């Protein structure tokens with residue numbers, strides 16, 4: 331194929347090609363570990379306002395691209411932009427993370443407004459347009475949303491939690507209400523991601539960060555089934571758009587997810603043995619992950635050993651090199667440059 335026609339490395343890997351060296355990007359590659367992010371962030375009073383300012387969000391998206399030249403940019407926003415846009419109260423408190431109104435009643439559910447959500451979230455599509463226009467030609471643009479279960483969990487819990495006990499109380503105690511919430515989120519997520527695809531996102535990622543708190547039956551019902559609904563709707567409208575699912579800490583349910591969620595790629599969290607994943611997950615999916623973010627904080631020999639072990643384990647699979655969870659704020663930016671040099675210089 332003519333050079334100008336060749337797919338960007340990330341998109342080739344998502345199409346099932348075992349690109350070597352594997353394309354690389356990092357979850358949370360934008361953010362507080364970068365001094366230029368902290369300076370930019372200081373210009374907006376609140377985090378949601380920052381996410382909904384296209385100029386600021388586009389700049390935050392592009393900062394790590396300029397500094398490190400990863401193979402993908404990920405839209406700068408947050409998974410809680412969608413519940414905020416639907417009219418559910420969300421705020422970010424410095425030092426304590428997100429705080430939401432705890433959803434527990436039908437009246438709170440009935441207040442969610444899908445039409446309003448498209449309007450409030452419209453600046454996110456504008457960010458996608460601006461970033462797409464500014465990206466170097468070989469760098470792919472990933473849009474994203476929270477997966478419905480993780481977003482529902484934050485809404486029903488009223489914030490973050492170790493075990494999401496309040497959310498699970500609603501899930502088991504009032505399954506009709508919880509299902510209705512999930513249905514609203516599935517529809518809103520399809521509309522939100524469709525707008526990102528229309529604006530120029532080439533891949534879309536669903537972050538199911540709290541999938542791992544579920545029993546196998548609930549994992550099937552609230553992770554695999556809704557993800558498959560979103561995937562089917564998006565594929566029907568945007569056949570060229572690739573989907574990445576990240577069911578964090580899915581444990582043994584990872585195989586069922588890879589087989590049934592309808593995604594092109596599965597993100598592996600830090601605890602998944604990569605050689606096992608390479609053998610056990612269907613070859614129809616590309617794998618993504620899963621270096622320990624704390625090895626990236628450590629740098630040096632620890633980073634080199636972990637990186638090399640991962641690169642050996644991927645064998646001949648289509649793979650996207652990434653972390654097993656997001657970059658943490660303590661990460662020295664030089665270690666990211668070191669990691670990219672290790673991956674690109676391997677073999």
Ligand SMILES: Cc1c2[nH]c(c1CCC(=O)O)Cc1[nH]c(c(CCC(=O)O)c1C)Cc1[nH]c(c(CCC(=O)O)c1C)Cc1[nH]c(c(C)c1CCC(=O)O)C2
Pocket residue numbers: 356357358359360361362371377404405406407408409410422426427428474490537539656
């Ligand atoms: C669960 C979740 C959230 N947000 C997200 C997830 C899924 C991934 C994961 O499991 O980490 C996803 C997310 N959040 C952010 C991005 C931007 C793009 C990127 O990855 O670079 C993405 C993809 C920016 C952000 N989202 C947030 C920040 C920090 C806020 C700030 O800059 O003031 C950033 C850069 C805030 C946020 N947002 C969220 C929490 C719990 C917090 C507070 C904790 C923290 O600060 O890390 C919810």
